[in-house]
Amino acid sequence: MQSVTRRDFVRNSVAAGAAAATVVAPAAAESVPHEGAIKIVAISCSPRKGKSTATALGVCLQAAKEVSPRIETELVELAGLRIDGNIAAGVPLAQGEPDDFPPLVPNLADPRVRGIILGTPVYFGNMSSLCRAFLERCIVLYQDKFALRNKVAGVVAVGGTRNGGQEVTIQSVQISLFCNEMILVGNGRPSPRHGATVWSGAEGGVLKDEIGLTTVKALGRRVAEVALLVAGGH
Ligand SMILES: Cc1cc2nc3c(=O)[nH]c(=O)nc-3n(C[C@H](O)[C@H](O)[C@H](O)COP(=O)(O)O)c2cc1C
Numbered sequence: 001m002q003s004v005t006r007r008d009f010v011r012n013s014v015a016a017g018a019a020a021a022t023v024v025a026p027a028a029a030e031s032v033p034h035e036g037a038i039k040i041v042a043i044s045c046s047p048r049k050g051k052s053t054a055t056a057l058g059v060c061l062q063a064a065k066e067v068s069p070r071i072e073t074e075l076v077e078l079a080g081l082r083i084d085g086n087i088a089a090g091v092p093l094a095q096g097e098p099d100d101f102p103p104l105v106p107n108l109a110d111p112r113v114r115g116i117i118l119g120t121p122v123y124f125g126n127m128s129s130l131c132r133a134f135l136e137r138c139i140v141l142y143q144d145k146f147a148l149r150n151k152v153a154g155v156v157a158v159g160g161t162r163n164g165g166q167e168v169t170i171q172s173v174q175i176s177l178f179c180n181e182m183i184l185v186g187n188g189r190p191s192p193r194h195g196a197t198v199w200s201g202a203e204g205g206v207l208k209d210e211i212g213l214t215t216v217k218a219l220g221r222r223v224a225e226v227a228l229l230v231a232g233g234h
Helices: 006-023 052-065 085-089 102-109 129-137 139-143 166-179 210-231
Strands: 038-044 071-077 113-121 152-159 196-199
Touching (some): 052 071, 052 113, 052 210, 085 129, 129 139, 129 166, 152 210
């Protein structure tokens, strides 16, 4: 694969943006799929819909989108979905119990999805049970010819305290993603670390956590940058 410096990457991104502007009218740009488009999906594993994990992921996706007009994004919230990890081990659900995991599979396996950003609240220094169950159920993708293989992955952890276990939570999620042969990235510059570490306890919530938002935006850019490299094309 051709090596691309950050300067080349930024220059090419700007050039791609300028080229796109000549063929797509600004008003139509949102609705017309860009040639060579790739998709980055963020999955919020908080049981609480629209709360701090989802908010942080929204910021992360926006930063990813700003890297290139080729990038489309989607936020999937698992809140309210019934995802039972026991099925991964072959233990069936009781009759009539719903299973909301199978409808998620086509999106995850879609070859156009080149990046997946997993966000979880920190619960007792680790991921939420919803996140754990989701990762366990991803065994079907592993068994289906490693359908997550070579997709770029990043992790966002949101805790109620500044140093509440975000980093160890990120590592815990990353181990499962490594098992699926995903390409793990941390947050890139200005301060490269394992992933995005967010504090929801700031007055005004995650959007007031400037340090955390720096990591969130850097992660979004990094996932986008590597996803574009892996996807190749123009
Ligand atoms: C069972 C439980 C355990 C928690 N443990 C931690 C913890 O270890 N560290 C931390 O910083 N916050 C902890 N929290 C706080 C949550 O991580 C925090 O409220 C987070 O913002 C929740 O994400 P959400 O707003 O997307 O639901 C815990 C919350 C719950 C419910």
